[in-house]
Each structure stands twice: as C-alpha cells, then as structure tokens.
Amino acid sequence: MTTIIAFILMFGLLVFVHEFGHFYVAKKTGMLVREFAIGFGPKVFSIVKNETLYTIRLLPMGGYVRVAGEDPEIIDIKPGQHIGLTFNNDGEVNQIIVNNKAKHPDAFIIEVEHIDLDHNLTIEGYEIDEEKKYSFRVNEKADFIMDERSTQIAPYNRQFGSKSVGQRALQLFAGPLMNFVLTIVIFIVLANIQGVPVDDVRIGSVVNDSPAQEAGLQANDTVIGIEGTSISSWDEFQEIVQSSPNESLEMTVLRNDEEVAVEVTPAAVETAEDTIGQVGVTLALEKSFLRAIPYSLEETYRWSTLILTNVTKLITGQFSIDVLSGPVGIYDATDQVVKTGLMNFMTWTAVLSVNLGIMNLLPLPALDGGRLIFVGLEAVRGKPIDPQKEGIVHFIGFALLMLLMIVVTWNDIQRLFL
Structure with a gap:
C-alpha cells in the first residue's frame, strides 16, 4: 500500500x-485551454472551472493540456444547415445548438447563410420558412452544443x-x-x-565489515593521498579505488591534524559492464x-x-x-x-x-x-x-x-x- x-x-x-508549465503559459498568452488532464483513457474525475475541463484519467501513462487550435476544431457549420440559437441579456448568441433542438424549445431556429466563429463572430441566416434575414453577434465565450455535449467556441485570437x-x-x-x-x-x-558533499575527501561513514573498516579508516578521516599521489576530490578517490579491485592501496589520511598511513584492499564488485573496487565509505556531508x-x-x-x-x-x-x-x-x-x-x-x-x-x-x-x-x-x-x-x-x-x-x-x- x-x-x-x-x-x-x-x-x-x-x-x-509538466502540464502546469504548458497550462500556465497558455493561459498567460491568452490561449483557450480546453482540458488539463492527468493520465489517459476514461475519465475517473472531472470538473469544469474558468473555461477549462480538469480531468483525472484511468491510465497512468502521462497527461496533456488541450489548447484550442493545436488540433483541428470540431465546430463545422455549413450554409443551409439548421441550427438553434439562444441569447444572453446583451442579445449576443451564447449557445449554438446543432441537433436535438427539440430539447431546447426556447432556441431560435435559423437556416445558416453565413457563419464566422473565428474572426468577426457573426451568424447570418433566415428564420425557417421566412424570408426575413437575421444577423447576430456571437459572444466570444459562446457554447457549441452537439448531441448535448457543450464545447466553448475558440475565436482565432484564443487559438x-x-x-x-x-x-x-x-x-x-x-x-x-x-x-x-x-x-x-x-x-x-x-x-x-x-x-551537501564536502569539497575535500572527508569520510562521512564507514560500512560495517567493509575493507575500509578492516583497514582502520574512521569517520571524519580526510584522505589526502593514495600510493604517494596527492588527491583533492572525491572523483579522484573513486577513480583510483574503482580501478583497483583486490589491489592493496596505501592511503594517507589526516586524523586529528596528524597524517596516518592506512593499507586498504578494495573489494571486487561485479557490475553490468565491468569489475570495480569498493572500500565501503561515504563522502561526508555538511549543511x-x-x-x-x-x-x-x-x-x-x-x-x-x-x-x-x-x-x-x-x-x-x-x-x-x-x-x-x-x-x-x-x-x-x-x-x-x-x-x-x-x-x-x-x-x-x-x-x-x-x-x-x-x-x-x-x-x-x-x-x-x-x-x-x-x-x-x-x-x-x-x-x-x-x-x-x-x-x-x-x-x-x-x-x-x-x-x-x-x-x-x-x-x-x-x-x-x-
């Protein structure tokens, strides 16, 4: 568990x-973020807030932010098509209903002559069986409803x-x-x-029953030389030790401000690529x-x-x-x-x-x-x-x-x- x-x-x-990075910049640059999803596949949880559908999906294989215009827009209305319209208090179209118009009895039904939901945000058409022509302004946050599924339109400046x-x-x-x-x-x-790892080769801990413990190395010992060669970094220490499996090494360490000579034989350890030496010590850390x-x-x-x-x-x-x-x-x-x-x-x-x-x-x-x-x-x-x-x-x-x-x-x- x-x-x-x-x-x-x-x-x-x-x-x-990761997805928040995409989401934040999209929002800040005025893009319409349709969905912020964690996971793929069927929805486990969803909520709509501030134009965006937030979902948690079943398959833990990633996630995505769906921005308007990244994929082809699903809204496709052609001249001659019958659609239903509802309006807000300012007289702007706030719902465009493509089918199931019977479920929206208050909708105004027209036959489309011209529609522009990208730039001018207008719909022109005729009332069914009437010759009177209408022209309507579409609210930039109007919903497109198909099969009772609502999708907010995305004017070009939001894409x-x-x-x-x-x-x-x-x-x-x-x-x-x-x-x-x-x-x-x-x-x-x-x-x-x-x-944080110290800058010199100061030993932080010694593993029990390791070559280092058997040789007498102690915590806070600072290794300053190996086989007569001065060393000043942990990388140098590791390189020499790892390249010397089963080989005796004379190390010079500083202990209580005194130099002490210690004989250590790194144990041979098999890795996927090679055999390396290990003595069983860690580098000291300081906050x-x-x-x-x-x-x-x-x-x-x-x-x-x-x-x-x-x-x-x-x-x-x-x-x-x-x-x-x-x-x-x-x-x-x-x-x-x-x-x-x-x-x-x-x-x-x-x-x-x-x-x-x-x-x-x-x-x-x-x-x-x-x-x-x-x-x-x-x-x-x-x-x-x-x-x-x-x-x-x-x-x-x-x-x-x-x-x-x-x-x-x-x-x-x-x-x-x-």
Whole structure:
C-alpha cells in the first residue's frame, strides 16, 4: 500500500508540474485551454472551472493540456444547415445548438447563410420558412452544443496558431522546463535536509565489515593521498579505488591534524559492464544553505548528462530497447526505492522528473520537442507548415509512441513474472 500511494503521488506530481508549465503559459498568452488532464483513457474525475475541463484519467501513462487550435476544431457549420440559437441579456448568441433542438424549445431556429466563429463572430441566416434575414453577434465565450455535449467556441485570437512564434515555442517548452525546475527544487530540499558533499575527501561513514573498516579508516578521516599521489576530490578517490579491485592501496589520511598511513584492499564488485573496487565509505556531508542551490544545479546537470548519454547509446544501438521501462517497470523500481527511505525516494523523483523533461524535448513527433521543430521551421520559412500535414505527422508519431509503450510495458511484465 505504501508503494501504491508513493507511486500515485510521484506520478501525479511529475505529470502535474509538466502540464502546469504548458497550462500556465497558455493561459498567460491568452490561449483557450480546453482540458488539463492527468493520465489517459476514461475519465475517473472531472470538473469544469474558468473555461477549462480538469480531468483525472484511468491510465497512468502521462497527461496533456488541450489548447484550442493545436488540433483541428470540431465546430463545422455549413450554409443551409439548421441550427438553434439562444441569447444572453446583451442579445449576443451564447449557445449554438446543432441537433436535438427539440430539447431546447426556447432556441431560435435559423437556416445558416453565413457563419464566422473565428474572426468577426457573426451568424447570418433566415428564420425557417421566412424570408426575413437575421444577423447576430456571437459572444466570444459562446457554447457549441452537439448531441448535448457543450464545447466553448475558440475565436482565432484564443487559438494556439494565432500567437507569435516565441509565445508558441515558450508554451511548448514550459512543460519540460518545469520538470527541470522541480528537479532543482527537490535537490535543494535534499541538500538542506541531509547536507551537501564536502569539497575535500572527508569520510562521512564507514560500512560495517567493509575493507575500509578492516583497514582502520574512521569517520571524519580526510584522505589526502593514495600510493604517494596527492588527491583533492572525491572523483579522484573513486577513480583510483574503482580501478583497483583486490589491489592493496596505501592511503594517507589526516586524523586529528596528524597524517596516518592506512593499507586498504578494495573489494571486487561485479557490475553490468565491468569489475570495480569498493572500500565501503561515504563522502561526508555538511549543511549549507548557500551551497544548496549550486549543488542542486550541479546534480541536475549531472543527471541530465547521464540520461542524454544513455539516450545516445540507445539511438546508436549500444543499448537494447529492453533497457527501457514503462509504468510497470517504474512502479517496480519505485517499490524498491521506497523500501530504502524517504531521501532516496525524493532523489528518485528528482531523477524521473529531469528524465521526463529530457525525453519530452527529444525531436520526435507528438512530443514537445517534435512540436518545437515545427515552430522552428516556421520561424525559418516565415510561414507555418500546413496544419493538416503537421497533424498527420504528430498522429503517426503518437501512434508509434503508444506502440513503443505497449512493447516496453510487456517487457516490464516479463521481467517481473517470467
């Protein structure tokens, strides 16, 4: 139960933060946000507030913000069509009823001659069996009702495509950006709770029954040299130790302002790629609010670099698709992380957040990165790509991504049960 709650909270936070980035910029630039969704598939919960439908959906495979104009608008009324109209107190059309007009007995029925819901917001037509022509002003927030389902109209100035290249690019980039921000915030919190790694090679703790304990290394010892070579960073210390499995190393440490020589033999540990040496010590931490911010930026950069490296290896064939994990694999990993404590769970959340940000910026159709490519091409060409052609590309990309998700999820299930 603990893992289920932790997974739901983590998944909800990652998706919410990402989609909130898109949502916030869309609202600030005047776009009509039709829906803010967490998850895909059937609705579990929904509420409408300030023009936007907020939903929680069944399948925990992501989320989306649906902005007017990103996809073809569903409102399509042609001359000769009979529609019903209702009006507000100012005489403006506030409901356009396409069928089931019998359920709206107060609606004024007309035969459409001309309709413009993008720019002029007008409807012209004739009362049924009458020759008198009418012209009506449409309220910019009028509802289009078909099969008793209501959709707010989206004048062109409220649509995604009406905004500048910069505004559209920012709206697309804001989602991944918020994932990076979340990662930085989590690392800042972690730094203030458990501390920031010290600058020198000071030992924080020694693992019981480890080579370090057997050799006599102690907490607060500062390693200043190995085999006569001075060292000043933890990276140097790790590099020497990991490259020396089962080899005796003479370490010079500072203990109570005195130099002490210690013989340590790193244990050989098998990894997926190689055999490395480990001595069983951790780097000391110190609490420093001023160092927390640069530390969080460094950690975010370090994890970003590692993820990008692995993505490159996947693209070049150095990694198999089998290494990818979907919701099932992430849930299983979360279960293991939760058992190790809150701090590790927070670190895991931060890593998944930056991973989500990077993956969404990949130049693939249907992802934010793919959409940014089209906006960039428009900036270079000076005119937009045909929306229908772009829509087809993104639809195909989304279908392929869903297929990949199915394959990855199947692989996750096989790893768990086979």
